[in-house]
Amino acid sequence: MSSAKADIKIEIKRRVFTFRVKRYDPKTNGYKWSEYKVEVTNRQTVLDALLKIKATQDATLAVRYSCRMGTCGSCAMVINGTPRLACETKPFELGTDVITVEPLSNLKPIKDLVTDMDDFFEKHKSVDPWLIRKDEKEQFEKLDTYYPQTEEQLLNYLEFSYCIKCGACYAACPMVFLNKNYLGPQALAAAYRWSADNRDEGYVLRLKVIDSDNGVWSCHYSGTCSKVCPKGVDPALAINLLKKSLLTGKPPAR
Amino acid sequence: MGMVAKSTLMKWHYITGLILVVVVGIHLAFRWPSYEASIEWAGPHGVYEQLMNTGYMAAIFILLYAATYHAMNGLRTLLLELHQGRYWNVAVDVVIIIVGVFIVIVGTVALVGALSVI
Ligand code: SF4
Numbered sequence A: 001m002s003s004a005k006a007d008i009k010i011e012i013k014r015r016v017f018t019f020r021v022k023r024y025d026p027k028t029n030g031y032k033w034s035e036y037k038v039e040v041t042n043r044q045t046v047l048d049a050l051l052k053i054k055a056t057q058d059a060t061l062a063v064r065y066s067c068r069m070g071t072c073g074s075c076a077m078v079i080n081g082t083p084r085l086a087c088e089t090k091p092f093e094l095g096t097d098v099i100t101v102e103p104l105s106n107l108k109p110i111k112d113l114v115t116d117m118d119d120f121f122e123k124h125k126s127v128d129p130w131l132i133r134k135d136e137k138e139q140f141e142k143l144d145t146y147y148p149q150t151e152e153q154l155l156n157y158l159e160f161s162y163c164i165k166c167g168a169c170y171a172a173c174p175m176v177f178l179n180k181n182y183l184g185p186q187a188l189a190a191a192y193r194w195s196a197d198n199r200d201e202g203y204v205l206r207l208k209v210i211d212s213d214n215g216v217w218s219c220h221y222s223g224t225c226s227k228v229c230p231k232g233v234d235p236a237l238a239i240n241l242l243k244k245s246l247l248t249g250k251p252p253a254r
Numbered sequence B: 001m002g003m004v005a006k007s008t009l010m011k012w013h014y015i016t017g018l019i020l021v022v023v024v025g026i027h028l029a030f031r032w033p034s035y036e037a038s039i040e041w042a043g044p045h046g047v048y049e050q051l052m053n054t055g056y057m058a059a060i061f062i063l064l065y066a067a068t069y070h071a072m073n074g075l076r077t078l079l080l081e082l083h084q085g086r087y088w089n090v091a092v093d094v095v096i097i098i099v100g101v102f103i104v105i106v107g108t109v110a111l112v113g114a115l116s117v118i
């Protein structure tokens, strides 16, 4: 038993990768590409590599991150052409020696890889992504009241509640690119998540936003949002379930 | 068209799309067996016979209204996606309504006019 344990080894491979980073300069309001060669191991992520570049080669490189474990959603960026979480993407698994890193598209850049998420969060907020009850007194004052939920009811929306608001789906959406007022996949998935929750009574209130020119009908189902989501949320499915509700006049299954 | 829910506009978009499949099918069926014969005035499959056929003419009226709605709503959606702005949205709605009403009036007058000659 003990000898078998001693045999277990974590294999560490090392390789030098070239990182081509697209950087936004707020002073010139333009972009430039910087190239860095950096050694990383097979256990490290693109975020680790960028932080190593920052620590050893170029302290001016701006990167946003927080949890480093795929939970906070701060480190989303376009890596080799696809929006991904830098802290969940390993250079060894990308299959290229040159790795391109760009700020998220469809969002205003602030500096280098850091983008302004204000519009994105405003749209999220516009769908009232919280529990709405008709009786607010009961909800906020009678705190002993609780709203029961069966496992089946939970499963109606669970997948959509895994969203970490990273913006990858929003950056991948061609309709957001075309129409800056379109709510986008994240906000609409959030609208579905709450409307499909049996404890919530806010579906009708959310209709004015989701059933508008910039709501669900702006989605033409390219499906890129669902492809890039690092958390397995399927925003395209949520949008189409909302469309189904609107066309049939039946609120989401709860 | 802020006063109408977008889902209502879209519901009619899909309904008119389905209607168009049927009425365009009927319209094309009347070009058979010979396209040339179907656009002649006289003859067993000619224009006169078509005008006399109530079912066919009903399909043509429906085609006019369904195609106008479907096209105008589609164009509106496209224009609102191409560009955004409060004035633009209002301008698009106004132009779409004017053009749509114009097509319906001209189309109806033309069809009623054709019917009046038989
Ligand atoms: S749905 Fe997925 S990709 Fe979109 S913000 Fe949420 S976690 Fe990110």
Ligand code: FES
Pocket (backbone or CB within 6 Å): A065, A066, A067, A068, A069, A070, A071, A072, A073, A074, A075, A076, A085, A086, A087, A088
């Ligand atoms: S740093 Fe939190 S998700 Fe990547």
